[in-house]
Amino acid sequence: METATAAFSTNETCLLTAKPRIAFFDFAGCEGDQLQIANLEEKLLDILAHVEVVSFREIKTGHGDDYDIAFVEGSVTRPEDEERLKDIRSKAKVLVALGACAAIGGINCLKNFMGESFYRDAVYGPQAGWYKTYAARPLSAVVQVDAEIPGCPIDRLEFARVVKEILLGRTPWLPDYPVCVECKMAGNICRYDMGKMCLGIITRAGCGACCVTEGAHCWGCRGLFPTANLDAARQVMDRAGFDRRQVQDLMRFFLGDTRAGL
Amino acid sequence: MAKAAKEKAANTAKKINVHYLSRVEGHGNIIAEVDEAGTVTACRWEVPEAPRFFEAMVLGRSYQDVHHIVSRICGICSIGHQLASLQATEEALGVMVSEQTLILRKLALHGENIQSHLLHVGYLVLPDLLGVDSVIPLASTHREELLHVVKARAMSNEFCRIVSGRTTHPQRLMVGGMAKLPTDEDLIRLREILVGSQEHLRAVVDLFAAVRGNFPDFTRQTEYVGLSSPSEYGLYWGEVASTAAPRRPAALYQDVAREYCVPASTAKWARGADGPYMVGALARFNINSGQLNAAGREAAEKLGLTAPCYNPYHISLAQIVEVAHSVEDAISLTDALLARGLRAEKLPPVRLAPGRGAGAVEVPRGILFHAYEYDENGRVTHADCVIPTNQNHANIQKDLEALTPLIAREDKAAVELKLSMLVRAYDPCISCSTHRLDLSEEGLVRFVPAGAKKG
Numbered sequence: 169m170e171t172a173t174a175a176f177s178t179n180e181t182c183l184l185t186a187k188p189r190i191a192f193f194d195f196a197g198c199e200g201d202q203l204q205i206a207n208l209e210e211k212l213l214d215i216l217a218h219v220e221v222v223s224f225r226e227i228k229t230g231h232g233d234d235y236d237i238a239f240v241e242g243s244v245t246r247p248e249d250e251e252r253l254k255d256i257r258s259k260a261k262v263l264v265a266l267g268a269c270a271a272i273g274g275i276n277c278l279k280n281f282m283g284e285s286f287y288r289d290a291v292y293g294p295q296a297g298w299y300k301t302y303a304a305r306p307l308s309a310v311v312q313v314d315a316e317i318p319g320c321p322i323d324r325l326e327f328a329r330v331v332k333e334i335l336l337g338r339t340p341w342l343p344d345y346p347v348c349v350e351c352k353m354a355g356n357i358c359r360y361d362m363g364k365m366c367l368g369i370i371t372r373a374g375c376g377a378c379c380v381t382e383g384a385h386c387w388g389c390r391g392l393f394p395t396a397n398l399d400a401a402r403q404v405m406d407r408a409g410f411d412r413r414q415v416q417d418l419m420r421f422f423l424g425d426t427r428a429g430l
Numbered sequence: 431m432a433k434a435a436k437e438k439a440a441n442t443a444k445k446i447n448v449h450y451l452s453r454v455e456g457h458g459n460i461i462a463e464v465d466e467a468g469t470v471t472a473c474r475w476e477v478p479e480a481p482r483f484f485e486a487m488v489l490g491r492s493y494q495d496v497h498h499i500v501s502r503i504c505g506i507c508s509i510g511h512q513l514a515s516l517q518a519t520e521e522a523l524g525v526m527v528s529e530q531t532l533i534l535r536k537l538a539l540h541g542e543n544i545q546s547h548l549l550h551v552g553y554l555v556l557p558d559l560l561g562v563d564s565v566i567p568l569a570s571t572h573r574e575e576l577l578h579v580v581k582a583r584a585m586s587n588e589f590c591r592i593v594s595g596r597t598t599h600p601q602r603l604m605v606g607g608m609a610k611l612p613t614d615e616d617l618i619r620l621r622e623i624l625v626g627s628q629e630h631l632r633a634v635v636d637l638f639a640a641v642r643g644n645f646p647d648f649t650r651q652t653e654y655v656g657l658s659s660p661s662e663y664g665l666y667w668g669e670v671a672s673t674a675a676p677r678r679p680a681a682l683y684q685d686v687a688r689e690y691c692v693p694a695s696t697a698k699w700a701r702g703a704d705g706p707y708m709v710g711a712l713a714r715f716n717i718n719s720g721q722l723n724a725a726g727r728e729a730a731e732k733l734g735l736t737a738p739c740y741n742p743y744h745i746s747l748a749q750i751v752e753v754a755h756s757v758e759d760a761i762s763l764t765d766a767l768l769a770r771g772l773r774a775e776k777l778p779p780v781r782l783a784p785g786r787g788a789g790a791v792e793v794p795r796g797i798l799f800h801a802y803e804y805d806e807n808g809r810v811t812h813a814d815c816v817i818p819t820n821q822n823h824a825n826i827q828k829d830l831e832a833l834t835p836l837i838a839r840e841d842k843a844a845v846e847l848k849l850s851m852l853v854r855a856y857d858p859c860i861s862c863s864t865h866r867l868d869l870s871e872e873g874l875v876r877f878v879p880a881g882a883k884k885g
Contacts, residue, residue: 196482197505197861198502198503198504198505198506198508198861199455199456199504199505199506199861200502200504200505200506200508200598200599201505202505203505203506203549203598204598206549206553207583207587207597209580209583209584209587210580210584213569213580216566216569221564221566224564225450225452225453225457226452226453226454226455227452227453227553227554227564227565227566228452228453228563228564228565228566229452229453229557229563229564229850230563230564231452245481245482274502275487275499275502276482278487278499279483279486279487282486282487282489286486287483287486287487288483290483290485290486290489301481301483320502320599321505321598321599378595378596378601379601382595382596382600382601382602382609382610383595383601383602383604383608383609383610384601384602384604384609387498417491417492417495421495421498421499
């Protein structure tokens with residue numbers, strides 16, 4: 169993340185010396201990531217001692233335009249979203265993408281594989297023309313993103329760690345290895361050994377393989393890890409006997425906007 | 431004299447434009463205009479949230495994935511969306527779940543309702559009653575009271591984690607059963623934290639009983655719709671009951687919730703038997719209060735809430751009553767599970783055949799319907815989701831229209847606060863409500879393009 173390093177080195181002093189002002193914004197998404205922050209409960213009170221919240225519409229009425237760090241949840245899905253996002257970018261020294269929709273486009277990208285007239289008619293019928301929308305994309309398609317907190321939803325402890333690193337002027341670190349590493353440590357049986365498909369082999373770790381541990385499989389919500397080997401993943405899926413449709417269903421769940429062959 | 435009259439007229443005339451109402455989930459605007467004679471010339475509730483198209487996104491998807499997709503409609507009520515979705519899919523595919531699964535699902539729903547209600551009353555509504563703009567200053571001015579809310583919420587987070595595995599977009603709930611079960615130790619721990627939270631809840635009840643006078647005194651009778659069951663306070667299942675129409679099974683939900691589109695909103699609005707109707711905690715309380723358990727009845731008494739209650743601001747009080755009820759009911763359900771012993775169960779077989787089914791669950795903000803049709807491969811060919819906030823939008827508009835003339839001569843800040851508190855009382859979940867419509871009817875409100883600028 170070269171861009172991120174640049175953003176942090178230029179703002180390091182500012183963030184270290186002042187009590188940074190932070191703001192939260194959301195685009196198309198479920199606000200489940202901001203909810204994880206509210207769910208930090210007493211830990212949230214600790215974080216609030218070190219920052220000043222100037223805008224957080226979900227919990228606060230007053231709004232300020234003077235902020236250092238912007239946390240942005242949700243995907244860009246309409247032309248007018250771009251204008252608002254660029255405005256936020258211009259005011260923020262550091263812009264953090266919060267959650268899968270903001271970081272990788274996430275589940276909103278499912279509709280990108282349908283014709284626009286199809287999904288609009290299917291949902292809004294004769295009034296389809298009232299609502300402007302286009303293909304869902306992550307924030308980075310429109311503005312520079314300095315840091316990401318991936319996941320659907322985000323891991324609240326990872327949020328606390330990343331905030332701490334930003335406040336210390338460091339480039340936030342994200343695991344650069346697959347979910348499989350954490351899945352082994354969690355003591356799970358490989359889903360492929362159980363005849364199930366799983367995206368842990370190409371997905372960025374950091375979640376502790378929570379979905380596999382809970383009895384499901386990895387859905388890929390944290391995005392690809394930097395050196396994910398997609399060819400090898402395809403071979404694993406082929407060898408395990410999954411057909412094209414099954415692979416496509418899972419790959420499109422969250423990874424619709426990535427470089428992964430879908 | 432003329433000057434004083436002129437000043438008074440100038441004070442009477444006002445334009446209220448709450449652009450992106452705060453302390454609600456999602457984006458919504460309140461517009462109200464009063465002229466110099468004190469006549470209300472405009473009054474609108476607008477929803478310019480980005481449309482999200484979930485009902486199209488599930489088309490062609492496998493029955494095993496659908497509840498995981500629709501879960502993402504809402505971060506706050508993801509468990510409720512999963513449960514309504516599972517009910518619809520299981521009905522379509524003829525799957526029956528075990529009694530153990532049923533108890534666990536009821537627990538999952540209680541956990542989410544408690545979590546969401548406490549978030550709403552403790553963090554979003556309480557600041558209005560204490561005259562501040564967010565919960566943050568209360569951390570220093572009302573620390574002791576706030577800590578009771580925080581501790582009760584911590585219980586609800588842990589509750590959801592123990593039962594569903596994760597508080598948001600959980601992974602354990604699945605078609606036919608559970609992907610993973612809590613252990614007996616987990617359940618013993620759950621019982622402990624539920625019992626331990628009751629003292630904090632009593633403090634929350636006392637707090638709201640002390641400040642309930644700060645809710646505006648406004649009543650407007652409307653139609654109330656909610657699930658009703660002969661055996662319990664209806665939450666997980668039941669018939670669709672209304673104060674203005676006969677009861678119906680969930681499959682006939684379209685008779686009750688007739689959705690239509692209004693130009694001001696990307697969300698669909700709904701009409702009941704008599705026009706706009708209310709769903710949510712107060713609607714449930716008005717229909718089912720006779721089935722509250724002792725804890726729920728005690729909370730209602732302390733809060734001075736009796737059915738029927740026509741004051742929409744008192745939705746928050748009904749939510750607190752439900753929290754007390756749910757905690758006590760969750761203790762009983764946990765005891766029942768511990769008594770019978772949790773066991774790993776074989777999932778019922780799923781026989782793929784074309785079919786359709788509907789599910790109805792009472793989620794924090796009201797009754798939620800999901801209905802799907804499946805093809806012979808177990809893939810969705812049609813989907814319909816009717817979300818509680820969608821059903822409340824038209825009723826919110828009617829409340830605003832009734833309230834604004836009554837307070838039109840108050841100063842601008844007071845009017846703005848009372849209108850904001852009114853919409854906030856419904857605990858609208860606007861991200862949820864922004865998709866899908868079926869019927870086109872005449873619009874109630876002037877068209878405002880999504881993303882319209884302030885001014």
